[in-house]
Amino acid sequence: MTETRKRAMRWSMLGVLLLSLILPVGAYFIATSPSVTAEEATNPRADYWREVRSGQQENAYTAVTEHSAGTVLIQSSGQNWRQLRNGPLATYGGMILIAALVVITLFYLLHGKVKLEHPRTGHTLLRWNSVDRLLHWVVAIGFIVLAVTGLSLLFGRALLIPVFGKEGFAAYAQIARDMHHWIAPVFAVALLLMLVLWIRNNFFNQTDVRWFAAGGGILKEGHPSAGFMNGGEKMWYWVVFFGGLAVCISGFVLYLPIFGQTRPDFQLSHLVHAGFAVLWIAASFGHVYIGTIGTEGALEGMVTGHVDESWAKQHHDLWYEEMQAKQQIHPPKEGKVSAEATGDVVSSGAS
Numbered sequence: 001m002t003e004t005r006k007r008a009m010r011w012s013m014l015g016v017l018l019l020s021l022i023l024p025v026g027a028y029f030i031a032t033s034p035s036v037t038a039e040e041a042t043n044p045r046a047d048y049w050r051e052v053r054s055g056q057q058e059n060a061y062t063a064v065t066e067h068s069a070g071t072v073l074i075q076s077s078g079q080n081w082r083q084l085r086n087g088p089l090a091t092y093g094g095m096i097l098i099a100a101l102v103v104i105t106l107f108y109l110l111h112g113k114v115k116l117e118h119p120r121t122g123h124t125l126l127r128w129n130s131v132d133r134l135l136h137w138v139v140a141i142g143f144i145v146l147a148v149t150g151l152s153l154l155f156g157r158a159l160l161i162p163v164f165g166k167e168g169f170a171a172y173a174q175i176a177r178d179m180h181h182w183i184a185p186v187f188a189v190a191l192l193l194m195l196v197l198w199i200r201n202n203f204f205n206q207t208d209v210r211w212f213a214a215g216g217g218i219l220k221e222g223h224p225s226a227g228f229m230n231g232g233e234k235m236w237y238w239v240v241f242f243g244g245l246a247v248c249i250s251g252f253v254l255y256l257p258i259f260g261q262t263r264p265d266f267q268l269s270h271l272v273h274a275g276f277a278v279l280w281i282a283a284s285f286g287h288v289y290i291g292t293i294g295t296e297g298a299l300e301g302m303v304t305g306h307v308d309e310s311w312a313k314q315h316h317d318l319w320y321e322e323m324q325a326k327q328q329i330h331p332p333k334e335g336k337v338s339a340e341a342t343g344d345v346v347s348s349g350a351s
């Protein structure tokens with residue numbers, strides 16, 4: 001793969017990600033704007049229903065008992081849930097997402113990309129096999145679709161109705177909800193397999209303690225030692241592990257109402273689902289940044305499976321030494337001039 005194609009691929013992935021997230025997040029501003037939160041018109045009959053809700057109207061009951069607690073006609077906790085969702089969840093959730101994007105942008109502007117300290121040699125190491133890569137990209141793409149569709153439901157009403165109108169938004173929301181529901185099981189299965197396959201790489205050890213003490217080589221000078229995964233990557237793994245558990249379990253509680261879940265169960269699950277999803281999405285910005293424009297040479301490992309020797313030595317020296325001892329460092333393919341090694345344009349196939 002030529003350097004130009006790789007670069008185009010990185011930028012297009014980042015572009016899709018940013019565009020698809022900026023749109024729903026922007027809804028936060030509209031949701032909190034004075035025109036949207038303007039006082040609702042009062043209705044004199046509302047007092048009657050307030051009494052029903054507060055339990056003062058003794059004759060008020062419902063005969064529909066499915067999914068609800070007893071014969072309660074108006075369930076106050078539903079109102080609490082709605083206020084929590086449209087209030088703190090949407091407000092702080094939006095702030096957290098915007099703050100994460102701002103911090104990453106500032107970090108990039110101040111720190112720049114982590115470049116290779118030594119030129120590429122063209123010698124490569126196999127880092128991710130085809131199963132690893134397939135699982136990772138199914139999870140990554142699934143996550144992006146779930147995040148965009150989920151955020152569209154959480155914030156989009158306030159943002160998209162003014163843009164598309166009520167009917168346009170209703171049509172979009174229907175598609176977003178269906179996509180969310182269809183992608184979720186595929187995502188959950190791929191995530192589970194990926195977590196099981198990779199768990200052995202992600203237990204913390206003394207090397208990681210030293211890696212954190214040295215600020216991962218970013219906050220302090222010098223490159224701390226690391227094995228196959230460094231401390232930061234292991235932390236991301238555990239975010240994915242626990243974030244995945246919280247979001248997937250709460251998601252299935254909402255998705256499959258076949259276990260006798262009651263309304264309070266749905267309300268709690270919804271808040272857990274959307275709350276953890278927002279935190280997970282904010283954390284994912286950091287991972288995507290480091291895996292793309294943040295670190296030279298990282299993405300090609302997850303795309304082609306192989307990384308250059310210089311990258312391996314710089315970022316994962318202990319793993320590099322292990323691979324060297326096992327003679328697992330592959331020379332450049334014969335007849336193929338490595339653009340990476342020379343810095344020139346590849347003339348593959350040319351005689």
Ligand code: HEM
Pocket residue numbers: 085143146147149150151153154177180181184185187188247248249250251252254255273274277278280281
């Ligand atoms: C196993 C995977 C998942 C399942 C089963 C699932 C299921 C659901 C369900 C049933 C809803 C309610 C949709 C509706 O109102 O009809 C929902 C909403 C949502 N989901 Fe998921 N989901 C999953 C994964 C994810 C992931 C990975 C994210 C983001 C990273 C996410 C973010 C959201 C958000 C933000 C909402 C909107 C909440 C709102 O409208 O307030 N979900 N999900």
Ligand code: HEM
Pocket residue numbers: 013017127136139140141143144198201202229233234235236237240284287288291292298299300301302
């Ligand atoms: C466009 C989005 C993404 C890009 C460009 C990307 C890129 C990468 C790259 C380059 C690596 C390998 C790092 C290395 O070789 O040291 C990696 C590893 C990983 N990625 Fe992603 N990724 C993306 C999205 C995701 C998402 C959404 C998740 C999970 C929800 C995820 C979970 C992981 C995990 C668990 C690892 C391995 C970390 C470990 O085992 O310690 N990635 N990613």
